[in-house]
Amino acid sequence: MNRTDSPGLRVSGLRYRIKGRTLLDNVELSVSPGESVAVTGPSGSGKSTLLMCVLGLIEPQAGTITAGGREITGLRPTQLARVRRKTLGMVFQFGELLPELSPVENVALPILLDGGRHQDAYRRAKELLDELGVPAGSTLTGMLSGGERQRTAVARALITEPDVLLADEPTGSLDPDAKEGVARLLFTTARERGSALLLVTHDLTVAARADRRHELLGGILAEAGAL
Template sequence: MALEFRSLQYRVGDRPLFDELELRLPVGESVAVMGPSGSGKSTLISCALGLVKPQGAVQVAGVDITSMRRKDLARHRGAHTGVVFQFGELLPELTPVENVALAGLLAGASRRDAYVDAETLLAELGVPAADRATGTLSGGERQRTAVARALINKPALLLADEPTGALDDVNRNSVADLLFQVPGRWDCGLLVVTHDEQVANRADRVLHLAEGRLRTRSGA
């Protein structure tokens, strides 16, 4: 199982954000979560990253991360979780290869392996080979680079927080098509939170966050 939330409870001030929330995300499957602003979609991502400590269980790659010490959590996250943010969060002065390889180096890979794997991933994801700063790439190319960076350590879980929100229609569709191919091609689970129904509809399952719980379209 890539990700499992069990009986998640979390409050923001006096407001309950999650109320016995449940989710099971197997390896090889994609889930899109929709909901209005303030419903807690990004907080779900934070829970899966261990940045927020809810009540209940958060299992990533079969391990409950809620009681981990900070160092152990960082090590586990680096080994098993990749994340793509709305604006990529890349270092604009580095080349795409350098951005992707850096994630491998930080996880303990050798310099040679990190750079070879980065070049391979970028080629597979359609990022043109270029020795130029990432900041000069198109929005779509930057997000593809961000996906490569998230995949370089072969995570069991890929998280994406509004990954197409800053893109035009052409790049949005291109990046969304790529993202939802990832679980089958790289053997991981994919959790995407998005406002965009056209993006969400590419997922194996679409869930709506309402009243603190994840529900199917029918409200079941």
Template sequence: MTRNPSLGGGLQIQGLSYQVGDRVLLNKVDLTVAPGESAAITGPSGSGKSTLLMCVLGLVRPDSGTIAAGGHRLTGLLPSALAKARRKHLGMVFQFGELLPELTPVENVSLPMLLDGADHHRAYEAATQLLEELGVPHGSTPTGMLSGGERQRTAVARALIAQPSVLLADEPTGALDPESRENVADQLFRICRERDCALLVVTHDPAVAERASEVFQLQESVLVPVDREVRA
């Protein structure tokens, strides 16, 4: 897939609309997140926040609009091309990690590289480096035996292992205790800044949203910017 310089880097969403039956969840949503920057989306349950992430991932097909990651347009691709683009340009952190508990952290994190045909030694080396950077034990202990915060930081490492242009996170701290929540949020935003990765976070937690470069509320299918002075 050839990069289109006119699309820029990071994440670009333009005129995105989606509805289910008579219910409009997204109405001409526009959002740009530059490399190294972050955006948080808040709003009540059922407002369409996770649907927006699923549209970016290509798991939900929008009714109209365009999505680009790292200068590559994702909307309109055939399924095989979309799957390849997703592996290359997008990373995803789910609320409950979605890790394989019987595997070690290194095995979990290296999986995306191995499935993409990378050399075993190179994949394990890259996984170990990321886990060390995120402060996760990477010995022979199964991932299921780690603390909740360690498991979620492992999920962050797995999402970043392929060096995506865009990282998506759906309630990444929602299942954690307050101390683990702070640690995971700090690491998530820090590592995306350092790796020049655009970060889009859906969260109900004001303390997590506050870390983002920009904060939006999804209100009646429209993204509304939250003023920093109002947040203060």
């Protein structure tokens, strides 16, 4: 589904402070549909905190976040959960998959949890896994290779056709070949599907694939220039 008419992601005036440390200081960021932005910075600089704020898992002290044309800051938990399921897709560093389920079951889960039809969810999950080169048979997810698990995590993030795709160190635990495949998949898929991709990473070779790179230091997010 092409989402080039979607507003993508907009972060404005975001502030987050904890235990005397300012992790996000008046952060401004916009990611258009089909565009990719990588955020780099040292460990503990607040990169993952930024993603958790966008997901609505951390409440900032100030600022607004708009995803897919809907402001998500200040929503009640039930409203936020609904918007998150329909608007945001998340790829975690270690996949955060259920190893005792098959890849198809893992990928279909977001639709099933939202009350979708079992048959439709499994059909779409199988299509995505086939497209991404993951065996969709009866193999348990825990038996897959690292690269296959990450591709499964990407498929799970994409099954709801999100306006905004988030990725937290998605290649950090992979070998060089698997890292290359997952990075290429993320950036290509976001561009082709018209999702706004926000990725945080320590790996500058992965960040270099993005349309833009920002660096987060001392709570300040600044563009590092076109790469």
